[in-house]
Amino acid sequence: AQTVTQSQPEMSVQEAETVTLSCTYDTSESNYYLFWYKQPPSRQMILVIRQEAYKQQNATENRFSVNFQKAAKSFSLKISDSQLGDTAMYFCAFMYSGGSNYKLTFGKGTLLTVNP
């Protein structure tokens, strides 16, 4: 079974600064996806970024980028130029890509607060 660990329950950052959220996972599989989801106070789940395990290049989406270290099973999220609207709960998630069940395994989440 897969496990996803987010060791930072809460973090805060000043507006315009950079913050990194940590995520580690454990799996015996070699083919999988990793995701970061954002859940603002509205509680809508928003996909921030995803990474295919077979790709060595780190995914980026505008101000969001990841540091994917496959050997270390680490998948951190970096948010640059933080904005007030980035305040949210962030969940790291794992999905095995070799089958057809598409189940997501979530970490416990990190509550990020961006301060003005």
Next chain:
Amino acid sequence: GAVVSQHPSWVICKSGTSVKIECRSLDFQATTMFWYRQFPKQSLMLMATSNEGSKATYEQGVEKDKFLINHASLTLSTLTVTSAHPEDSSFYICSVVYLGQPQHFGDGTRLSIL
């Protein structure tokens, strides 16, 4: 644009009643949908996988008779909380797999049982 519609967004009802929550895929067929439950400040907990035309697959510890899932068409899955009690109050979210890509989530349903 949104690919999933979940309804209702908020429901308050008396203890002992049954509540139905709908999850619809918009403009595409979804053979698989997922139902999650989320308590405040906690992560999403997968309750069951809803498969069109067959019985749902429930996660360990989820009461099948309490949480009835029906996936009668390729665009609609329903979750019925039967004989709801205050401890069933929670946030329920559905998701669908779209073109084999990351799960797309509904906006969730806040269920409050008085």
